[in-house]
Amino acid sequence: MRTVTIYPDMREAVAQIQDGATLMIPGFGPGTPWNLMKALYDQGTSGLTLISNNVGFPSGDPEVRTVADFVASDRVAKVIASFTASPRPSRVSVAEEKVYAGTMQAEAVPQGTLAERIRAGAAGIPAFYTPTAVGTLLAEGREVREFNGRKYLLEEALFADVTFVRAWKADELGNLIYRRAARNYNPVMAMAARTVIVEVEQPIVRAGELDPDHIHTPGVYVTGMVQIPPDGVFVVDRARSMGSLVPDANPSRQSS
């Protein structure tokens, strides 16, 4: 079976990513490829379309680069996410600033629709119907169709040039295992891009050492991997992991 490229460091792992690329970034707190994101940020790549759960706020830490850090430094042409705006009227997000200034586009997508659009891309399905967002502003002017007496909204698949992945364990063939809720978007995004670059927490093992029944992502999807170095980013605290964005839909918490 085919082995995959193992990059010597993060910098080499992201070197192939071109300006203007469409990039998927998994993570929901845990499961975020922090080391690859930092390397890409430091490389200065721009004109990106980023597909991620949320945009959030800049981290304020040069070792940790959130989607918002890319937005703040004008590297992003478009974001596709389930949180593109601050939930607090008193706090305008960097994404809102860029959209108002006309320098970036945004697409706000319900989280389950976002995940399913990625899965559809991963599965070779061009579009699907979902009941989510029917009857809301998001559905205005779009195709709604009735099945069995219920209305559904047409949604199109997402497929990227590149996806980053954060894995717990990997073997030399690129077979991947995720840990706990760090799994989140990783398995579906790993199947929905032409180039799949993985940062791995545990030492990469030889083929045959991982139980085939336990593999979450088969190595055939993986382009290359890089071992997170001992001084790399392993755990990012809760607030910074979402770029301090964790929204609170409870209005009583909207402090000015």
Place this chain on the structure above:
Amino acid sequence: MQMSEPVHLTREQIAAVVAQRMEPRWIVNLGIGMPTLASSFVTPDMEITLTSENGLVGYSALAPEGLEDPDVVNAGVQYVLLEEGAAIVHHADSFALIRRGMVDVTVLGAYEVATDGSFANWKTQNDGRADLGGMGGAMDLAACAKRVFITMEHLTRDGQPRLVERCSLPITAPRGVKLVVTDIAVISLDDQGFVLEEYAPGWTPGAIQERTGAPLRVSESLRPIAV
């Protein structure tokens, strides 16, 4: 009715009231903020399964200090405990579980709730822009869960009612809300609109109606909130 100084429920008390309204063996999804506090009031004998958007099927309370696992978080990215027998799925499967209707109730925060069961919680202004918002998983949950419970303050910071005839903000879903728990009342929704079920200590139906932007019918079994 003995009158005393009107009491506003705390966030924890609101969460506790919501937890009391859950039925045994329900599959429950708790939204970010006040709703997640309800996980601390769900007792094991209820055999409730808590799920979160990021793929946990079977978690319990917030993790006490020292027992946090950095890879085990709820929808608000708070560290929680996995229950014995928990399972984990990826994000698309987590929403597959939601979309096919497995969730008995989703508890969400909101800016406004209207008499038709619609509610608004994804945009803070009515600017007509679909590109800027923060719905997270709320639209999927509201469209697909069997019922929606809302926790929110009864009034806005400016003293305006959040329970209204029609939402002024863009709605998250056109229907679905069955129960609203605020700092002063528990209100159910039926085909005709709002029904006052319970009141916080010291409040009268008249005082609650004054703070509500649509007619409030009073339940035959009106009672004080047990706090």
